Amino acid sequence: MSGGGSIEGIRDKARKPLRAPDMVQEEFAGDGFDRSVMPFGCPVTPLGIQGLKLWVLDAANQLIALATDCRKGDLLLLFGGDSWLIKHFPQLTKDQAKNGAPATKFDQAEVQTALVTACQRKNIFNPQGRVFGRGAHRAVGDDQQLVLHMGRSVLIAGQPDAKGQRGKLAEHRPGEIDDSFFPALPALVPPASEPSATEDAQRLRELFGDWFWVEPDSAPLLLLGMVGQMFFCGALSWRSHVWLAGPTSAGKSSLQALIRALLGNWCLHVEDASEAAVRQILGDDTLPVMIDEAEADDNPEKQKAIINLAKKASSGAKIIRGGADHKGQEFTAQSCFLFSSVLHSLAKGEERNRVAILEMRQVPLTKKEYVAPDLLEWRDIGRRMHRRMIEQWPRFSRTLADYKREIWSHGLEGRWQDTYGTLLACADCLLYDRAPSQESELNEEHGREKVWVRAILPMIQRGKSEARSDVERCIAHLMGCLIPGAHGASAETVGQWIKRAMALADPIEGGINHTARERLKQYGLRLVLLKRDEPKLDGEPVPNDWVNGYLAVAYQTCEPLATLFRGKEWANGAYLQSLGKVDGVRRGLKMRFSGMNADNAIAIPLKALRDDEE
Structure with a gap:
């Protein structure tokens, strides 16, 4: 007697049992992890590729950028030993295959190929903006959540439950949480279970x-x-x-x-x-x-x-x-x-x-x-x-x-x-x-x-x-810069030279200290009067006229002036930006200083240089 209901039929089916479905694998079937490449239970999580690097979370949930050559020592560290690798990627000798003996080594080339393929199928991974170290963070996209990465665990305060209610502190393992990555790191001391009073x-x-x-x-x-x-x-x-x-x-x-x-x-x-x-x-x-x-x-x-x-x-x-x-x-x-x-x-x-x-x-x-x-x-x-x-x-x-x-x-x-x-x-x-x-x-x-x-x-x-603004600091620096004196005389600051140039000198010379004014010109600084409605010269200020006069300052193409700011925060012409914020500054000027050719310049009111001193 034969057939599906006979004793012999039952014995035949018993000799060829069907594998029961893996319910765990079914549960994780939609998580985007390719089980055909890396078997279920893999201690390493492939994240993607970036250039010639593989990005993974290793067995300890550390975020690792790995070269594609995947050396044996690297694999042992990544997978936390060789037991899982030997089980799923065995390398059998001829004698082991012939006698059915268990493998004692893993196939490094197969693991390498599988890991590279798994990362490649996950596509490009860019860690910037997605990796969070130890300390406190705000959850991405939810400012009400406070995330504390403590190295070996992650605490989240205010995480909504299925009903949208913000519950108490929830603890997670390091790794991927809501498309953000909290790699395992040295542990921090956790907060106490009870708050302070x-x-x-x-x-x-x-x-x-x-x-x-x-x-x-x-x-x-x-x-x-x-x-x-x-x-x-x-x-x-x-x-x-x-x-x-x-x-x-x-x-x-x-x-x-x-x-x-x-x-x-x-x-x-x-x-x-x-x-x-x-x-x-x-x-x-x-x-x-x-x-x-x-x-x-x-x-x-x-x-x-x-x-x-x-x-x-x-x-x-x-x-x-x-x-x-x-x-x-x-x-x-x-x-x-x-x-x-x-x-x-x-x-x-x-x-x-x-x-x-x-x-x-x-x-x-x-x-x-x-x-x-x-x-x-x-x-x-x-x-x-x-x-x-x-x-x-x-x-x-x-x-x-x-x-x-x-x-x-x-x-x-x-x-x-x-x-x-x-x-x-x-x-x-x-x-x-x-x-x-x-x-x-x-x-x-x-x-x-x-x-x-x-x-x-x-x-x-x-x-x-x-606190001093950049304008105040720039003026103070310029006024304090030393200009060598003529014919071996002692060096004096720009501020001292300007005061001398604006002071009443020998009446025979019209009361103007031409020597001081010429000295300033050699460093890209010139005392001028300007026309009211257009950026053009209108002569020079008379002595002690600190109200109508201006100090013209050459652009950085004037090398002697550029040296006064070299190595400072106003180098490479940045002084023009700070001085350009002075109230009443005049721009778009072109004038001669000490050379044959005209230089671009800005002019700042002389009264801005005196501050509240006088």
């Missing part, structure tokens, strides 16, 4: 007050805000910086040590590093940077470069630098900086409105014995403060708007609002549970934004008055 922040504010400040009311408050900002600076639209400036024995280093304890390893601490080193160490990380002993006299150019990096980091500017492969490398600066030194070196307006300078006094000799804070205790409190800042994130934007609005009401423009508003908003998040505008008038906390802003106004006003 407002009393903890008040204790820290009072502890900061134990140092001796020029502004004892506002400095501890702003420093508290700096600590809060440092926990999630990479996620902010604007980052404020702080400079601790004080004499030796003011306690700057001990203050930095306390802040490092609060942050744990959520910061980069250096004492002597170049801008390139800071940038390369940070990479894609958005961790705050702490620079102790940032003295300008050690290496002015190096410090200038780091300050420039901090300035760009305020707004998260993209920086492009050449790489070893002669291709541009993109770096996005999203760190806040805490400097400390005896003297700060911030003079430019665009530096002063990004950095809060907290001036310190030397500890008086009458001060009782110093009692060091318990750094272990503050390390634990710092982790709880980190958790608190995460939980306060949903109301941060509203809090920032409250403080910026109050600063604006005092007539302070954009960057002053951003810098000081951010610090005050972060301090508010540590000290209170609601934004100022959400407080009831019945609460004593109501109107605190007005009190705080009034407290810091003297500091801001002093910063504005001390």
Whole structure:
């Protein structure tokens, strides 16, 4: 008897069993991963190609750019060993194949071909703008989400669930999350499971007050805000910086040590590093940077470069630098900086409105014995403060708007609002549970934004008055440049030569000091009168006529004048841009200086050179 229902038929089918469907593979069938090239369970995730490089996430979820030759050692590192490779890409000897013995090696060529093919089928992969290092970030396309990459895990606050509700913190493994990549990196200390209390922040504010400040009311408050900002600076639209400036024995280093304890390893601490080193160490990380002993006299150019990096980091500017492969490398600066030194070196307006300078006094000799804070205790409190800042994130934007609005009401423009508003908003998040505008008038906390802003106004006003615009700095530089005297006489500044040229000289010569005026011409500078309605000469100013006269300044084609600006920020003719902003400047001029041919020039009113001195 035969047939499908007979015993023999059943035995025949049992000898040739059908493979059961792989439900796991079915589940992942739509994820874009080609199982025909790399079998399921592959510990390496192909991402794509870029030029002659393969981009993958390795077995440890590190983002790797791999050469196409795929050496054996590289494959072992990528796949976390050879067990998976031997199983899926076995290399059998003749004896092993004949005897059915298991493979003990993998076929390197087959793995290489499969990996290259898998990456090629994923198409071009460009990591720029899609790779996020350790620190805080805003989720791409969703400003309400706060992402914390902690190296070995990724926390997301405010991630919506299936119903669109923003739930609690969600933890993910490193790797690809919503088309963004968070590669595995050395671990950072995670925030505590419970947030700090407002009393903890008040204790820290009072502890900061134990140092001796020029502004004892506002400095501890702003420093508290700096600590809060440092926990999630990479996620902010604007980052404020702080400079601790004080004499030796003011306690700057001990203050930095306390802040490092609060942050744990959520910061980069250096004492002597170049801008390139800071940038390369940070990479894609958005961790705050702490620079102790940032003295300008050690290496002015190096410090200038780091300050420039901090300035760009305020707004998260993209920086492009050449790489070893002669291709541009993109770096996005999203760190806040805490400097400390005896003297700060911030003079430019665009530096002063990004950095809060907290001036310190030397500890008086009458001060009782110093009692060091318990750094272990503050390390634990710092982790709880980190958790608190995460939980306060949903109301941060509203809090920032409250403080910026109050600063604006005092007539302070954009960057002053951003810098000081951010610090005050972060301090508010540590000290209170609601934004100022959400407080009831019945609460004593109501109107605190007005009190705080009034407290810091003297500091801001002093910063504005001390900050010098590029126009002021350019004029000051030009007036201070030395011009050699004639016939071996001592060199004198341009400003001194102009004063002599405008002073009343020997009446026999018409009262004009022609020697001084000719000397200025040799350096592309000429005292002139101009016609009112057209850019043409109308003679020379009479002595002491600082109201109607102009100083004509030649273009950079005048070599003696160009040498006065060489090596400065106004080199290569940039001085024309700064001087061109002076009120009443006249452009489109053409005149002779000391040569036979006429030079292009601009003319600035002489009264702009005198400032308020006379």
